Amino acid sequence: MAHQLLKGKKGIIFGALDERSIAWKTALTVVAEGAEIVLSNAPIALRMGKINELAALCNNAPVIAADATSTTDLETLMQKSMEATGGKLDFILHSIGMSPNVRKTIPYTDTNYDNFHKTLDISALSLHRVLQAAMKTDALNEWASVVALSYIAAQRSFPGYNDMADAKALLESIARSFGYQYGFAKKVRVNTVSQSPTVTTAGSGVAGFDVFFTYAEKMSPLGNATAEDCANYCATLFSDYTRMVTMQNLFHDGGFSNTGVSHLIVEEIQKANKVDNI
Numbered sequence: 001m002a003h004q005l006l007k008g009k010k011g012i013i014f015g016a017l018d019e020r021s022i023a024w025k026t027a028l029t030v031v032a033e034g035a036e037i038v039l040s041n042a043p044i045a046l047r048m049g050k051i052n053e054l055a056a057l058c059n060n061a062p063v064i065a066a067d068a069t070s071t072t073d074l075e076t077l078m079q080k081s082m083e084a085t086g087g088k089l090d091f092i093l094h095s096i097g098m099s100p101n102v103r104k105t106i107p108y109t110d111t112n113y114d115n116f117h118k119t120l121d122i123s124a125l126s127l128h129r130v131l132q133a134a135m136k137t138d139a140l141n142e143w144a145s146v147v148a149l150s151y152i153a154a155q156r157s158f159p160g161y162n163d164m165a166d167a168k169a170l171l172e173s174i175a176r177s178f179g180y181q182y183g184f185a186k187k188v189r190v191n192t193v194s195q196s197p198t199v200t201t202a203g204s205g206v207a208g209f210d211v212f213f214t215y216a217e218k219m220s221p222l223g224n225a226t227a228e229d230c231a232n233y234c235a236t237l238f239s240d241y242t243r244m245v246t247m248q249n250l251f252h253d254g255g256f257s258n259t260g261v262s263h264l265i266v267e268e269i270q271k272a273n274k275v276d277n278i
């Protein structure tokens with residue numbers, strides 16, 4: 001389906017851990033669309049993950065470690081990426097998230113605040129750090145596009161999502177606030193994509209994931225958007241066809257966010273009620 005939509009463009013893809021990662025699919029998609037990329041992830045993820053396999057599939061893309069909570073790592077990454085690709089960059093995918101409270105199944109009402117700080121630092125402030133590092137090193141061309149991945153728990157409560165909901169709310173706010181600054185400064189655009197539940201390492205770690213994956217599937221007129229669908233959408237957002245879109249949270253969820261209740265959910269409840277009444 002490639003259209004060379006990103007021919008001549010260069011960018012950084014953060015967060016490809018394994019073949020299920022949204023970043024993994026996005027890397028393959030943007031390369032198929034003609035882009036040249038640098039892959040980055042936290043040092044520990046590079047040691048554990050399979051990123052070199054992905055790099056080989058992406059025209060031997062350079063792999064550069066950076067902890068998204070380290071300003072120094074990110075500034076070095078920007079410099080090295082410009083050196084590796086021979087110029088400034090046109091897009092960045094921020095596909096980074098982690099909550100120690102979710103990992104350790106610590107309830108939201110009994111949160112561990114050190115963990116909570118880590119959640120916010122890794123999953124939200126990291127977007128600010130990435131943008132600040134890009135600005136300081138003047139790493140982005142005019143009209144460059146930065147996309148971060150979010151989830152509807154930023155607007156509505158999904159109890160199992162725990163402190164990641166607060167992190168996503170902050171992430172979306174940073175996209176607006178930095179998008180304003182970078183837009184006026186350099187015509188750089190910053191958006192978040194609010195993606196359907198997707199079976200990945202980060203996604204499956206959320207309590208009750210299977211249930212809300214199925215619930216979202218039945219609620220969404222188009223069904224859940226897959227990681228491949230998300231990759232395609234990100235490619236359009238990196239392209240020149242969306243150059244006036246900035247400071248937005250864009251729902252990519254098969255219609256879930258605008259559905260009150262679906263007939264499929266009503267039927268499920270009716271069925272359950274009938275069983276109860278027998």
Ligand code: NAI
Binds near residue numbers: 023
């Ligand atoms: P994933 O687990 O494959 O990706 C998360 C990535 O974050 C990993 O590659 C991990 O190494 C990286 N990361 C964690 N700590 C880091 C650090 N300190 N520095 C740099 N990188 C770090 O899972 P997935 O689902 O592909 O997640 C990507 C993004 O999509 C996340 O922001 C997630 O919250 C978001 N998202 C996921 C949904 C889902 O259901 N899977 C739904 C909506 C949004």
